[in-house]
Amino acid sequence: MLGKSCPAGYKKARKGTGRVDLQAIVDDIAAAIAAQTDRGAVATYIPGLAKVDPQRFGIAIATADGAMLTSGDASAPFSIQSISKVFALTLALGKVGDQLWERVGREPSGTAFNSIVQLEAEKGIPRNPFINAGAIVVADVNLGAHQPREAIGEMLQFLRYLAEDDSVHIDEDIARGEQDTGFRNLALGNYMRAFGNLRHAVDLTLGVYFHQCAIAMSCVQLARAGRFLMFDGRLPGGSRVVSPARARRINALMLTCGHYDASGDFAFRVGMPGKSGVGGGILAVVPGRASIAVWSPGLNANGNSTLGTMALQMLAEATGWSIFQPHE
Helix, strand or coil, X not given: CCCCCCCCCCHHHCCCCCHHHHHHHHHXXXXXXXXXXXXXXXXXXXXXXXXXXXXXXXXXXXXXXXXXXXXXXXXXXXECHHHHHHXXXXXXXHHHHHHHHXXXXXXXXXXXXXXXXXXXXXXXXXXXXXXXXXXXXXXXHHHCCCCHHHHHHHHHHHHHHHHCCCCCEECHHHHHHHHHHCXXXXXXXXXXXXXXXXXXXXXXXXXXXXXXHCXXXXXXXXXXXXXXXXXXXXXXXXXXXXXXXXXXXXXXXXXXXXXXHHHHHHHHHCCCCEXXXXXXXXXXXXXXXXXXXXXXXXXXXXXXXXXXXXXXHHHHHHHCCCCCCCCC
């Protein structure tokens, strides 16, 4: 259970934030995760996800001082799935700014990530950009006047730029699985199209969405890609990605909506802005301190990584990195 106390060995390093102490914390977390028997269940609705070994676990932390601390399978690529929604949202806000909020809300959903129930009551306006319906609208914005291939390429290049790694790629097997099994997402897209909230043909918009979900990254790459949210919208070298205000708002949405109907519990236990994906990954941000990626493919009932969430709770307890705890 998430409420378990931290394993012996890393609590003693709680006050240390240097590289040596933090690496010890990371290694002890990885050891504690390896000993867990309840690892959740891998997603099976996409064949490529069903094949992933539930024993895999990786963690990578990119710190504000330029360190990268890792343990486990931190360099193994995995399907980032809904974590891509953070970066798609960033691109869409760059294209249309606050006009996006006329088509997508900013409130927690309280329902499953692929639910269609709220759309009828709310006239085709998704509750937030991190549930599937909201992310499909964001994909529609990013499609713009492009062909799907161009919009997908733009997303891929953006992630390569943020991660400083051209090996970030789309897993074509996962993408085909998304398209072959995406009936609920097609229903969401058609329903929103009926309300006029999709501007393109549903199959074109869904093509962009399915391929962005099929992007494969490692924990190291993902932690690098999230650094601009740690640095108030800038990359470590000083390049501006988004404004400070926009970075704070993206972080706020991650905190309140990033774990679907378990977002409140994640904020309660971990206290960091975070975005999960059904591939088992979680991107978490500690503003001014760290960008963190964890991966463990087994999911809980809410579709979030069981052991990835546990690892982040352990990290928050060991370091005091919750955004609700004052900096020392």
